[in-house]
Amino acid sequence: MTESARATESVWHYPRPPALVPDGRLVEVRFAGRLLASTRNALRVLETSHPPVFYLPPEDVDTALLRPADGGSLCEWKGLARYWDAVADDRESPRAAWSYPDPLPEYRALRDHLAFYPGRVDACTVDGETVRPQPGDFYGGWITDEVVGPFKGGPGTTGW
Template identity: 50%
Template sequence: MRPQPDPLGPGQESVWDYPRPPRIERVARRAVIELGGEVIVDTDDVVRVLETSHPPVYYLPISAFVDGALAPGRGSSHCEFKGGARYFDVRGGGQLRSRAAWNYPTPAAGFEQLADRVAVYARDMDRCTLDGIEVRPQPGRFYGGWITPEVVGPFKGEPGSTGW
């Protein structure tokens, strides 16, 4: 059952207008991620994936992360649209966050841009920003979207959203 979308303000977009299957797009944004008091990535080479009911998931080049920030993590998962995912442990400033990032090394057709990119769970980092604005993590333990002021929900992962 689809919930009622939140009202839009000027310059905002609703996650309920995002497509399914998802769409990938390059965006003119600067993403900065901090862990353990250190900047582990600062890049303006950003793509996002938009999917109905989810805040955008931002993918950054693996090569943009500081040396040693990403190490293979345990486990894997599968997305019906993007394909098989692998996980990374993320390190910064003496801190370690297990399975805090993921990528699609051999993505499905239409998502080839993701092959050398990684997405990071904002909830596991000290701080993630887009254009200097701190993001909020998507609710729930599984989802990795970044919520910014220009995106409105309700968002998948909130209590009661299992059937969306």
């Protein structure tokens, strides 16, 4: 399906608990002038009020450009997340990515896949379309032209 033929998705029609959906479009992440990730085997997590989060298989990520970061977080659906800094040459982006080394059973397919914050790398694209970051500094949703909100994450939305 071409980009122009894709239907618009309202994040308010996404389910809770989140859905896990395979996505065969070309998904790429760039950092410090390098191609950090490129895949046609992404998994999208679709959750009410959030733009999709794309999780990329580790074999399609240049993990030499990632370093384990301190700390973690807990998702009630997916389990314990660990964070990754992006590093290349003299550039560093703290906690640019996260993964679930041992996700809860319903999300086992996400094991070791990496998700990237679009605002913490140089660019994320889906079939050539540049992604816009989800508002706020906690959620890592990818906003494309096919996704409509309003989106959780910006000021005043934490109680949604």
